[in-house]
Amino acid sequence: MTRTTYDAVVVGASPNGLAAAVELADGGRPVAVLDANEQVGGGVSDLRQPLARPAPRPAPHSTPARGLYLCSSSTPPGADVHGLCGYLAARAALRHLG
Numbered sequence: 656m657t658r659t660t661y662d663a664v665v666v667g668a669s670p671n672g673l674a675a676a677v678e679l680a681d682g683g684r685p686v687a688v689l690d691a692n693e694q695v696g697g698g699v700s701d702l703r704q705p706l707a708r709p710a711p712r713p714a715p716h717s718t719p720a721r722g723l724y725l726c727s728s729s730t731p732p733g734a735d736v737h738g739l740c741g742y743l744a745a746r747a748a749l750r751h752l753g
């Protein structure tokens with residue numbers, strides 16, 4: 656049996672999750688994408704997203720847990736289907752991976 660190892664695991668095959676995965680792969684990091692749904696694309700439609708805007712923080716995509724980054728639309732620049740939250744989270748992860 657072949658064993659595959661990854662430098663990064665993205666949870667959520669959403670606009671931001673997929674943007675993060677592409678950026679990590681472009682940065683030369685093997686990446687796995689997991690989603691609870693069988694269909695990729697995300698787009699969970701409830702009213703929390705437009706109402707719960709990201710709070711300003713110095714490093715909004717990093718967390719206190721080493722190696723854990725947030726790429727959802729709860730991070731800047733916020734909700735929409737632009738993938739920028741994922742891109743920025745992946746850039747933060749790549750900076751820390753060196």
Ligand SMILES: Cc1cc2nc3c(=O)[nH]c(=O)nc-3n(C[C@H](O)[C@H](O)[C@H](O)COP(=O)(O)OP(=O)(O)OC[C@H]3O[C@@H](n4cnc5c(N)ncnc54)[C@H](O)[C@@H]3O)c2cc1C
Binds near residue numbers: 670695702705
């Ligand atoms: C009412 C409404 C209308 C909108 N209309 C528009 C519009 O017209 N145009 C537009 O551009 N944007 C629109 N948006 C915004 C857009 O849908 C979201 O901003 C965008 O989908 C957010 O992407 P995301 O990557 O943060 O996560 P999401 O798209 O929310 O995806 C999250 C993913 O993570 C997965 N997931 C969650 N928990 C787990 C888990 N524990 N394990 C594994 N997988 C998990 C989910 O299955 C999902 O695939 C709308 C949003 C709302 C709420």
